[in-house]
Amino acid sequence: MSKLETTWEFVADTVMGGISSGQISDQVVGGRSARRLTGKVSLENNGGFIQMASDLKRDSSGLDANHWGGIQIDVFGNDETYDLRLRTDDLDRPWQSFRAPFWAPAYWTTMRFPFSVFVPHKTDKVLNPAKLRRIGIVAVGRVFQADIAVSDVRLF
Template sequence: MNNLYKYLIISTILIGLISVGYFAYLRLNEDSLKTETMIIDNLTPEKNQEWIFFTDRVMGGISSGKLEIGSESGSKFYRMTGDVSTANNGGFIQFRADLTKLSNTDKIFNGVKIKVRGNDENYNIHIRTNRTVLPWQYYSLEFYAPKKWTEIELPFDSFKRSNFYQPKGFKSSDIRTLGIVAYGRDYVANLDVGLIEFY
């Protein structure tokens, strides 16, 4: 009986130590995954996306614009310019890329970081996931683009759903497309983007 009692005590201690070690490993592993970043686009041959530019004319609007690649002091950037009009139920211009292959990873990302320069106007990031199948379904977050280059971090948990019946949030592995959008009101868009990455 005495030996059995000792065995139970030793077994309990060993199980406890193993459990503590296992959960410590999981915590460290999760933290290491969260600290990584993944460049989506920095305009290099190794890290650039096939961006598609389009406007509300696909749905009858009259907004107009274009997407170009600019260069300054040896650094390239995307430049989106145009006139956003809410006439005819329109009101946007944007460029968007399919990130399905990039987001298909076990790594955990908490948000998107962008390097931008603009005309002191507000713009939006629109994210679509594997659960936003209709054109008007997306998650969005507004950002301000000053006249000097600045880096902005946009946490995924701050993005707002466009419809109440969408899931409230999403994981980075759910992301299918990311769009940079001039949206929602009548104004002149002039936005430069030099870096997009997940953090």
């Protein structure tokens, strides 16, 4: 296993005129230090998401994960469904990604996402683990209160 260093930042649909709102913060959740995304997802004004995202390398180059099987995250949620999204150097539009939905229970759990489960969105590219650039945890697609914490992200 290889731990990934993440510097999470908040992104919302307000960049496109939406009105979803939220924040990320460092907190102790269920006894663990974590980065926590909270907020309200709204579909008004063509909106519909909030997320926390991190570049995988500080120098903006791609991360070569070709010798790994996938991403493993430790999450604590609020019994809602979220997306784990990956971006690679092969994608050039902000709406393109590789997506894997997951349910985040209201207790700490470790989730594994083999690279093979990620589905391309608005691209005909295939996920190339040798060119990983960015990871995101996204609350998306329906009106709900988001609350999800991540304590660790690793390659497995």
